[in-house]
Amino acid sequence: MVAMRPRLPCIALLAVLAGCATSPQPPPPRVGVVFLFHGGADRHSAETSWNATMQIFAYDPNSTVYRRVIWNPRAWPMLLDFGNAPKELGKYAFEHARIGGPDPANTLTRERWRQLRTRLEAREAELGVDFVVDYASWLSLDPAHHVYPRSLYQPGVPGGQPLSYCGSERDGGPWPGCVPDRYDTDGTVERLLAQGVEEILFIDLTTGGVRFFKSFDAVNLARQVVARHNAATGDDVAVWWLNDPADLMTRSYPAEPAGWTRSLGRPLVDRHVPLDEAPNPVAADPRLAAAHARGILAEFRPEVAAERTGVLLVNHATRDHNQYFDPKIDDTLLLNRNIRAELLAAQPGLDPANIVGAWFGRKELNPLIGKPERTRRMRGENLGEAWLYETDRQMPGGEAGYRYWEALAYLKDRGVEHIVVAFPQIMVDSVLNLVEVPNQIGKEIGYRTWRYFEQGDFATYPEAGHPFADYWGVWVKKECPLPDGGGRVGPCCFEMGGCADGRPYPPPRLTPLDEPRDDLDPSLAFDVSAYGHLGYDPELGPPDDARPVQAQYRGSWSLWRPPNSDPAIADMLADHVLRFLRTPRPAESPPPVWLDPAAPGP
Structure with a gap:
């Protein structure tokens, strides 16, 4: 028989049957519960983009940014000049302006944390435990709610300097209110350890309850902190992840090379753990699906028959x-x-x-250089590696195997008259579902087909009444070679069908073919036209903003309503915590994966 940790704790009936002492009563066991979510910036700026970038790469000791930037003061001012930082700055500037204020995601998520805390604290006497309910996020612009902020402050490379950057003239600094030693503070896990918890339970909605490497990043970092604490103090604090109670991701983590992360490419030696041996009880909970179904059904149109209604479930990949x-x-x-x-x-x-289910676009191989790049065929996107677990880049098949534009074309061609688009990995409103996804859908099947276009939605979009940009790719370069061949440049054409003065659409590629296409290349932008690109052929005539032409979509569409503050979600999360506490488990909690061979565990 496998040795088990004692159940926490004896409830009243068991106290009588098992003879648990009733007087004097020892203090109840203290159990830490961490509600884990994605996180991000409420308001986007150079400062928030800089900090988010550092936090992302701090989870990967093999990345170039980890090795050469995070603790290198000379590199700090240049960070936002490279990678996709310029694209993200332009994108978020538009998205936040369009909703007229801060991103609501963190506020809504903290409300769910408060709901969960209330429900758990109400059950303390019944269970005989003392809950300490905190929260953490994979990205936390408040270092106090990063799992371990000192992992950013303390140099992780030889000769590094503590991360203390507060901006420069190059990126709008010094940033008002910036605290240089902001990461030299206790995070969520250290705070729980200081309160004497005996166990730490992570319950995770980072991407809607499904397991994901970002959640693993946070849980694994917590286990490293706790392992060092236990080694230093002799304590035996355990860390459990309730979305992965059989610990699939740790047991399946590649074995070689030591300290492997995806930055090193394909692992040399993998570990194989069957998926059916380690289910995710949170993702499988029918209450989670029911919450999304309610949000989808709320967007059905009464005047459109159910059999003429389509549902597109679109999600990000790994x-x-x-x-x-x-x-x-x-x-x-x-x-x-x-x-x-x-x-x-x-x-x-x-x-x-x-x-139908669908995924976003991904980079494709540039055969001239043997490297992946963004392509127009894949809508300029890079979040579409929808590879099934333990496969060699195999996507789902059948009704779950579409890219979202393929799924929209499929539904259009079936004669669907209304489409509800849902993103089940999202649990609360954010600029992602309020602005980004509507533009991605709108460029395919039009902005005039959006269910609320005629009346407008000024509660969500105070100035425009809608989420749509003139073209999606508002961050790209705006100047292109003019078609007269004289070497002059002028405004790029972002109008489907081409511009009246002969400027071509789509705009030309500016990046040399023997280089990876730049994120800001105008050839990656798409007109968000009245009735969209699907079903339109410029060779057959110009588009018409007043009506669909050719085989363009003639129905309507809208986004589902995410669960937001639905109390049923907090009930579900609390039930998973309570069920876990009542369930026997191994005597030892899962160990961390030590990712940096130069900085091993205790």
């Missing part, structure tokens, strides 16, 4: 090589199947063939 230990795609497929079942039960007339 990253190349992370499929060796990351079951994000498989967990997402399970969630999608449960949503489908909920929808069909609620709407018997709904055609199952009109419920």
Whole structure:
């Protein structure tokens, strides 16, 4: 028989049957609960972009930014000049301006944390425990709610300097209110340890409850902190992840080279753990699917028959090589199947063939240089590595195997009259579903087909009444060679069908073919036209802003309503915590994966 940790704790009936002491009563065991979510900036700026970039790469000791930038004062002012930072600055500037204020995601998520805390504290007497309910996020612009902010402050490379940057003239600094030693503070895990918790339970909605390498990053970092604490103090604090109670991701983590991360490419030696041996009880919970189904059904149009309504479940993917230990795609497929079942039960007339799953675009190989780059065929996107767990880059098949533009074309060609687009990995409103996804959908099937275009939605979009840009790719370069061949440059043409003065659409590629296409290349931008690109051929005539032409979409579409502050989600999360505490578990909690061979564990 496997040795088990004692159950926490004896409830009243067990106290009588087992003879637990009733007087004097020892203090109840203190259990830390961490509500884990994605995080990000409420308001976007050079400062928030800089800090977020550092936090992202701090999880990967093999990345160039970790090795050469995070603790290198000479590199700090140049960080936002490279990579996708210029693109992100332009994108978020538009998105935040369009909603007229801060991103609501963190506020809504903290409300869910408060709901969870209230529910758990109400059960303390019943269970005989003292809950300490805190939160952490993968990206935390408040260092106090990073899992371990000192992992950013303390140099992780020889000769490094503590991270203390507060901006320069190059990036709008010094940033007002910036604290140089902001990362030299206790984070969520150290705060719980200081309060004497005996266990730390992570319950995770980073990407809607499915397992993901970002969640693993945070949990694994917490386990490193706790392992060092236990070695230094003799304590035996355990860390559990309730979305992965059988610890699939740690047990499946590649074995060689030591300290492997995806920055090193394909691992030399992988570990194989069958997925069916380690399910995710949170992603599988029908209440999670039901919450999304309610948000989808709320956007059905009463005047459109159920059999003429389509549902598109679109989601982000993982990253190349992370499929060796990351079951994000498989967990997402399970969630999608449960949503489908909920929808069909609620709407018997709904055609199952009109419920499809899809993914975003990904980089493709530039054969001239043997490196991946953004392409127009893949909509200029790079979040589409939808590889199934433990496969060699295999995407899902069948109704779950589309790119979102393929799925929209499929539904259009089936004669669907209204499409509800849902993003089940999202649990609260954010600029992602309020602005970014609507523009991605709008460029395919039009802005005039958006359900709320005629009346406008000024509550969400105070100035414009809608989320749409003139073209999606507002961050790209605006100047292109003019078609007269004289070497002059002028404004690029971002109008579907081409501009009246002969400037071509799409704009030409500016990046040399023997270099990876720049994120700001205007050839990656798409007109957000009245009725979209799908079904339109410029060779057959110009588009018409007043009506669809050719085979353009003639129905309507809208986004589902995410769960936001739905109390049923907090009830579900609390139930998983309580169920875990009542369940026997191994005597030893899972160890961390030590990612930096130069800085091993205790």
